[in-house]
Amino acid sequence: MHPFLDLPMHVSAQWRRAPYALALLACAAPAALIAQPGRGGGGGAGGAGAAAGGASPSNALPALPKGPRAMMLRDWYRVANLSNPAVSPDGKRIAVTVTRAVEADNRRHSEIWVVNAAGGEPQRWTSPSTESSNPRWSADGKYLFFTSQRAGGTGNTWAIRLDQPSGEAIQVGDYPNGSMPSDGSFAVFTDAGRPAPTAPSPDPFGQMQPMARPPFEAITRPSVSARFDGRHVVDMSYKVNGVGFVPGRRVARTWRPTQIARQPIGDTTKKVITSTAYSHRGPVVSPDGKWIAFTADSRLRPDSVVDRERDSLATLPYNKVRDEAERNDADIYIIDANGGTPRKLTDWMGAESQITWSPDGKQIAFIGRPGRTKNSNIYVVDAAGGTPRALLGNWQYEPGNFDWLPGGIQFTAEIGGRSAVLRADMSGKSLPTELVSGRRQLRGASYDESGKTLAYVATSMNKPTELFVASGDGTGERQLTNFNKDVNADVVWSDAERITYKSVGNLEIEGWLMKPYGYEAGKKYPMVIYIHGGPHSSYGEGWFDEFQNLAAQGMFVLFTNPRGSSGYGAPFTYSTRGRWGMEDYQDLMKAVDIVSVRADVDSTKMGATGGSYGGFMTTWMATKTTRFKAIETDRTITDWTYWYGSSDAQGLTEFEFYGKPWDNQKLYDELSPIRYVNKVKTPMLIVQSEEDHRTPMGSAEIWFMSLKKQGVPVELIRYPRSNHDLSRTGEPWLLVDRLGRLRQWFGYWLQGVQPGAVAN
Numbered sequence: 001m002h003p004f005l006d007l008p009m010h011v012s013a014q015w016r017r018a019p020y021a022l023a024l025l026a027c028a029a030p031a032a033l034i035a036q037p038g039r040g041g042g043g044g045a046g047g048a049g050a051a052a053g054g055a056s057p058s059n060a061l062p063a064l065p066k067g068p069r070a071m072m073l074r075d076w077y078r079v080a081n082l083s084n085p086a087v088s089p090d091g092k093r094i095a096v097t098v099t100r101a102v103e104a105d106n107r108r109h110s111e112i113w114v115v116n117a118a119g120g121e122p123q124r125w126t127s128p129s130t131e132s133s134n135p136r137w138s139a140d141g142k143y144l145f146f147t148s149q150r151a152g153g154t155g156n157t158w159a160i161r162l163d164q165p166s167g168e169a170i171q172v173g174d175y176p177n178g179s180m181p182s183d184g185s186f187a188v189f190t191d192a193g194r195p196a197p198t199a200p201s202p203d204p205f206g207q208m209q210p211m212a213r214p215p216f217e218a219i220t221r222p223s224v225s226a227r228f229d230g231r232h233v234v235d236m237s238y239k240v241n242g243v244g245f246v247p248g249r250r251v252a253r254t255w256r257p258t259q260i261a262r263q264p265i266g267d268t269t270k271k272v273i274t275s276t277a278y279s280h281r282g283p284v285v286s287p288d289g290k291w292i293a294f295t296a297d298s299r300l301r302p303d304s305v306v307d308r309e310r311d312s313l314a315t316l317p318y319n320k321v322r323d324e325a326e327r328n329d330a331d332i333y334i335i336d337a338n339g340g341t342p343r344k345l346t347d348w349m350g351a352e353s354q355i356t357w358s359p360d361g362k363q364i365a366f367i368g369r370p371g372r373t374k375n376s377n378i379y380v381v382d383a384a385g386g387t388p389r390a391l392l393g394n395w396q397y398e399p400g401n402f403d404w405l406p407g408g409i410q411f412t413a414e415i416g417g418r419s420a421v422l423r424a425d426m427s428g429k430s431l432p433t434e435l436v437s438g439r440r441q442l443r444g445a446s447y448d449e450s451g452k453t454l455a456y457v458a459t460s461m462n463k464p465t466e467l468f469v470a471s472g473d474g475t476g477e478r479q480l481t482n483f484n485k486d487v488n489a490d491v492v493w494s495d496a497e498r499i500t501y502k503s504v505g506n507l508e509i510e511g512w513l514m515k516p517y518g519y520e521a522g523k524k525y526p527m528v529i530y531i532h533g534g535p536h537s538s539y540g541e542g543w544f545d546e547f548q549n550l551a552a553q554g555m556f557v558l559f560t561n562p563r564g565s566s567g568y569g570a571p572f573t574y575s576t577r578g579r580w581g582m583e584d585y586q587d588l589m590k591a592v593d594i595v596s597v598r599a600d601v602d603s604t605k606m607g608a609t610g611g612s613y614g615g616f617m618t619t620w621m622a623t624k625t626t627r628f629k630a631i632e633t634d635r636t637i638t639d640w641t642y643w644y645g646s647s648d649a650q651g652l653t654e655f656e657f658y659g660k661p662w663d664n665q666k667l668y669d670e671l672s673p674i675r676y677v678n679k680v681k682t683p684m685l686i687v688q689s690e691e692d693h694r695t696p697m698g699s700a701e702i703w704f705m706s707l708k709k710q711g712v713p714v715e716l717i718r719y720p721r722s723n724h725d726l727s728r729t730g731e732p733w734l735l736v737d738r739l740g741r742l743r744q745w746f747g748y749w750l751q752g753v754q755p756g757a758v759a760n
């Protein structure tokens with residue numbers, strides 16, 4: 001899958017405070033190939049009207065020619081991205097989010113479409129003038145809920161009525177979102193309560209911008225508050241990629257532990273059934289409605305104690321015994337559905353998530369990760385307690401989401417660069433069985449109530465996403481939509497050959513070689529290697545705009561999942577700890593060795609590109625080899641100590657590099673490409689976003705200046721209103737501009753195409 005980082009704020013905060021949370025960071029969040037609704041925050045992704053000029057560019061641009069032909073840059077705007085399929089409880093209909101770019105407005109637009117599982121034309125169910133995503137059906141089939149920021153309501157949950165003639169979307173106060181028993185009579189959910197009312201006191205800084213006000217316990221004050229509009233920072237988490245600068249606290253720290261609430265369906269009265277100093281997470285009600293399972297601190301300590309302990313540990317120097325010890329931060333508890341004293345289900349070492357009751361309510365399943373660098377597995381335990389048993393045994397791969405259907409447990413998983421729907425062996429004695437597989441990526445498996453209908457979104461190398469339906473056991477698959485019909489008819493998307501090869505230590509590495517558009521046997525073509533970020537993410541068997549872009553320019557595109565990638569099991573993922581740029585570099589260069597001897601690859605015209613960890617790796621490569629004739633480094637990191645101080649994710653290197661820079665300065669220095677920049681001879685294009693708080697601008701600036709001062713050809717493109725996710729969720733015009741620059745840079749250095757002559 002394409003690396004796509006979708007970190008909620010709390011994950012970033014955990015990275016910052018402690019290395020322990022790093023198991024969470026496997027950067028391999030669900031892919032969104034070109035479009036993600038509703039993201040961007042202060043980073044500016046997708047903002048209409050913010051771009052330079054504001055005028056529609058399409059007025060001035062000619063219509064795209066009919067195909068079949070190579071992808072042109074503006075074809076990017078035509079590709080629809082489908083996500084979040086949801087099968088109705090009766091299995092008759094499937095709702096899905098469809099996201100497209102609106103080229104003239106420089107923005108994306110998402111709608112909910114519904115299609116009959118039996119087939120037929122999909123219907124648009126939400127307005128073209130508002131954003132709607134993430135459809136889900138109510139258990140009783142009365143509503144289709146979805147997420148929307150539309151005006152005139154509270155919160156962002158809206159609904160379309162299904163049991164009566166319907167019109168505009170409405171908000172439904174008596175149908176809460178939460179876990180329900182089989183009879184659907186009530187829902188349970190978490191509730192953080194309201195902040196305690198504080199007596200109003202005059203605020204001498206009330207008129208200042210939030211970032212400028214003196215935070216709580218700050219020592220300095222503005223001399224004249226009306227004359228200071230800077231940023232006053234005292235807290236560690238003062239900037240977050242995709243969010244922007246975050247004002248500090250104005251009052252003493254307080255805690256509002258999340259409680260469990262229940263609300264009858266058809267009633268607006270919510271009852272909070274717990275009142276504790278610790279938080280309850282992910283409450284799930286049993287099918288008979290008698291019990292609620294949830295996770296909480298393994299010792300039920302107050303949130304204040306847990307947070308203070310974590311914060312104080314985070315200030316200590318790295319300590320092997322303490323920091324490498326396995327931790328049991330959370331456990332599963334069960335409480336009476338009306339409240340009472342919780343019972344610990346089991347003392348299980350590690351992290352538990354996705355708690356799920358068996359349909360008969362006698363057992364509980366969860367995804368467990370027994371240690372930070374250990375494989376996750378699906379575990380099952382009696383609801384009465386006992387020792388959880390793993391269902392996937394020593395399977396190499398790790399489960400994604402799972403469902404406990406009437407016939408057993410089914411789940412999705414990444415199997416290297418492809419993904420599949422699988423059935424677990426409930427005895428745990430055999431490896432899981434693949435039900436839906438093939439060289440492709442499946443996203444968001446959804447079932448009807450009976451488990452007899454399964455829907456998913458699928459994509460493969462040369463096929464953008466579409467919606468598919470099958471029987472619950474994966475048989476009888478049918479494609480239900482063809483949203484990309486027009487663009488598919490015009491553009492010849494390139495396919496890729498899958499390769500595997502043995503690298504250092506006999507480790508098998510998976511990779512792909514995409515053919516250039518218009519490939520003719522007997523000719524030689526330039527080749528560009530793409531390096532993904534993370535490093536714990538992966539490339540895979542899905543349509544990806546960036547690869548298609550360079551293949552359309554007439555180049556081979558090589559992409560691999562070197563050690564450190566996700567999708568091959570945790571030992572593979574974490575094998576690069578403390579060794580970035582070593583064996584992983586060799587895994588990449590080995591792939592280059594293999595393809596560069598092919599008769600159709602011009603080994604004198606090779607390039608490299610990559611972002612984030614891939615940006616680090618491209619600058620690292622530039623210091624180690626002159627085999628590449630041109631390199632593009634994207635959202636790069638060239639100095640790890642600078643990165644540590646300026647990024648929003650210190651926890652990443654605290655874990656990967658065994659401590660803070662001053663705990664292990666040698667490693668931070670030795671792995672910093674800037675230390676060897678005097679060796680660079682390769683022309684480099686640097687792309688960095690002005691509001692990237694994950695890999696801030698300084699790394700790009702020092703690299704640019706160093707190459708300039710040595711006479712190495714270099715260009716720096718600084719994208720405004722953009723963050724670390726420009727290439728995924730950035731403003732469409734800027735995102736497409738970046739694709740154009742990649743074509744031009746490699747077109748110039750590898751194909752001799754003169755500036756301005758690369759086709760758009």
Ligand SMILES: CSCC[C@H](NC=O)C(=O)N[C@@H](CO)C(=O)O
Pocket residue numbers: 003004005027532533534535537611612613614635637649652694695724
């Ligand atoms: C190594 S610094 C931070 C790198 C970043 N990792 C997580 O945030 C990264 O490599 N991001 C990737 C994957 O999402 C990217 O492609 O931007």
